[in-house]
Amino acid sequence: xKFVQILEKFNxxxxxxxxxxxxxxEEDLEHQSFCNAFDITxxxxxEKIRNRLDLWKKSYHSVNQYCQKxxxxxxxxxxxxxxxxxxxxIQLKEExxxxxxxxxxxxxxxxxxxxxxxxxILCLILKQLDYQTITISIDDFYKTYKERxxxxxxxxxxxxxxxxxxxxxxxxxxxxxxxxxPNNSSQILIPRFDKSLHNGQGDRIESECIDHPDxxxxxxxxxxxxxxxxxxxxxxxxxIKTEEDQxxxxxxxxxxKAYLPLxxxxxxxxxxxxxxxxxxxxxxxxxxxxxxxxxxxxxxxxEVDEFVDxxxxxxxxxxxITPLAKNPHxxxxxxxxxxxxxxxxxxxxxx
Numbered sequence: 001x002k003f004v005q006i007l008e009k010f011n012x013x014x015x016x017x018x019x020x021x022x023x024x025x026e027e028d029l030e031h032q033s034f035c036n037a038f039d040i041t042x043x044x045x046x047e048k049i050r051n052r053l054d055l056w057k058k059s060y061h062s063v064n065q066y067c068q069k070x071x072x073x074x075x076x077x078x079x080x081x082x083x084x085x086x087x088x089x090i091q092l093k094e095e096x097x098x099x100x101x102x103x104x105x106x107x108x109x110x111x112x113x114x115x116x117x118x119x120x121i122l123c124l125i126l127k128q129l130d131y132q133t134i135t136i137s138i139d140d141f142y143k144t145y146k147e148r149x150x151x152x153x154x155x156x157x158x159x160x161x162x163x164x165x166x167x168x169x170x171x172x173x174x175x176x177x178x179x180x181x182p183n184n185s186s187q188i189l190i191p192r193f194d195k196s197l198h199n200g201q202g203d204r205i206e207s208e209c210i211d212h213p214d215x216x217x218x219x220x221x222x223x224x225x226x227x228x229x230x231x232x233x234x235x236x237x238x239x240i241k242t243e244e245d246q247x248x249x250x251x252x253x254x255x256x257k258a259y260l261p262l263x264x265x266x267x268x269x270x271x272x273x274x275x276x277x278x279x280x281x282x283x284x285x286x287x288x289x290x291x292x293x294x295x296x297x298x299x300x301x302x303e304v305d306e307f308v309d310x311x312x313x314x315x316x317x318x319x320x321i322t323p324l325a326k327n328p329h330x331x332x333x334x335x336x337x338x339x340x341x342x343x344x345x346x347x348x349x350x351x
């Protein structure tokens with residue numbers, strides 16, 4: 001990891017020798033999947049390293065400050081900034097330059113994969129490139145509390161907000177259409193959702209008025225997920241066990257079809273992919289334990305198991321996320337996340 005020592009020196013001196021820049025490139029070129037993901041070659045590599053160093057100068061302080069508040073260790077900040085956050089921000093800049101309309105970057109990831117952290121850091125870096133960037137979530141487009149209560153009386157299986165069927169898709173498409181309009185100087189009202197209302201069932205709150213952005217980071221736990229062939233539910237993985245479970249999975253799969261026009265609004269899709277999907281249960285239990293130990297209300301381990309199982313029955317990661325991550329026509333980057341929530345590897349798509 002010579003690059004860490006070189007970057008620490010760069011932080012002190014703001015300059016590097018040509019041999020040090022060459023070393024940085026050599027370390028990049030050792031990782032083929034990284035180079036494929038960010039289009040780094042021996043021919044363009046030196047220029048790409050210099051561009052990254054230039055952006056490092058502008059953004060290191062603000063990113064470092066934010067990450068330290070979150071408890072990141074210095075080594076991780078240096079590593080993630082150099083190996084992921086800066087190359088990704090530059091890639092978004094390059095993609096945005098190819099189109100007049102606002103770039104809509106989808107980010108798919110479950111709890112604990114770091115969607116919020118990644119989005120915030122990209123906003124900090126892109127600000128240094130003079131790009132106005134905003135973050136929106138699929139959660140912002142939940143149906144209102146009243147609408148979801150009505151939905152529950154029609155179909156009692158919608159016990160939790162979150163699965164396909166609990167969102168106002170028409171509203172989401174309308175907002176993205178407004179955001180995508182090139183040269184739209186008028187302000188846009190972005191819906192926002194407060195999960196704490198109605199004893200945690202949540203409701204829509206006052207919309208946020210924003211200026212027209214250059215880039216939108218649109219995140220959600222099943223963003224871009226496509227319906228699958230219903231025959232795949234015959235030998236479905238656990239916790240899909242009973243005929244009722246299979247029927248629920250099939251019905252949610254059917255609900256996904258209504259989301260396809262919304263996914264068409266995405267210009268790109270990144271998947272934050274846990275190395276083992278079971279980690280989401282472990283992470284949720286850790287989060288809930290932390291809440292309980294701080295005196296807040298939190299779910300027990302058994303409640304977490306039931307909660308996560310509900311969502312796996314709705315959209316099982318093996319059936320829906322893995323095939324998407326392997327589809328080069330539908331995904332642009334797959335970032336594998338290890339058990340410590342750390343980005344481990346970047347691929348264009350999973351082989």
